[in-house]
Amino acid sequence: MISKIEMTEAIITAKTKKKTTWKEISNCIGLSEVFTTSACLGQNTLSKSEAEKLGTFLDLSSEVVNTLQVFPTKGPGQEISTDPLIYRFFEICFVYGPTLKEVIQDKMGDGIMSAIDFTMNVDKVEDPKGDRVVVTMNGKFLPYKKW
Numbered sequence: 001m002i003s004k005i006e007m008t009e010a011i012i013t014a015k016t017k018k019k020t021t022w023k024e025i026s027n028c029i030g031l032s033e034v035f036t037t038s039a040c041l042g043q044n045t046l047s048k049s050e051a052e053k054l055g056t057f058l059d060l061s062s063e064v065v066n067t068l069q070v071f072p073t074k075g076p077g078q079e080i081s082t083d084p085l086i087y088r089f090f091e092i093c094f095v096y097g098p099t100l101k102e103v104i105q106d107k108m109g110d111g112i113m114s115a116i117d118f119t120m121n122v123d124k125v126e127d128p129k130g131d132r133v134v135v136t137m138n139g140k141f142l143p144y145k146k147w
Contacts, residue, residue: 004042014058113139
C-alpha cells in the first residue's frame with residue numbers, strides 16, 4: 001500500500017502528463033470537480049468503480065487505485081498554510097468568521113453548517129476590472145440539540 005502523499009504525487013504527475021484538467025477528470029468519474037480534486041489530494045475517498053474509472057483515465061497503477069479507496073485522515077497538520085491562496089481562506093475566516101457565525105445563527109438558530117452534508121463549487125466570472133473567483137459553499141444546517 002502506498003501513502004496518500006505518494007498517491008497524490010502519482011495523480012498530479014499523470015494529470016500533467018495527460019495535459020488534462022480537474023474538470024475533465026471529474027467528468028470521467030461522474031463526480032463534482034471539487035470533490036474529485038479533494039479525493040485526488042487525499043482528503044476524500046472514491047468507491048472502487050470511481051477509483052477504477054480514474055485509474056483508467058489517467059493510466060494509474062493498481063496501488064494508486066487502491067489508495068484512492070482508503071479512508072483519509074482529514075485536515076492533516078495543525079499549522080496555517082503559508083501558501084498565499086490557501087492562507088487567504090484562513091484570512092477570510094479570521095476577518096469574517098464571527099460575522100458568518102452571527103448571520104447564520106440569526107437566520108437559522110443556534111447550530112453549525114455541516115462539512116459532511118456539503119457541496120462546494122468554484123467558478124470564474126470574467127470582469128473587465130479583473131476576473132473574479134466565486135466560491136459557493138452549501139452545507140446542511142445542524143441545530144444544536146437541547147437535552
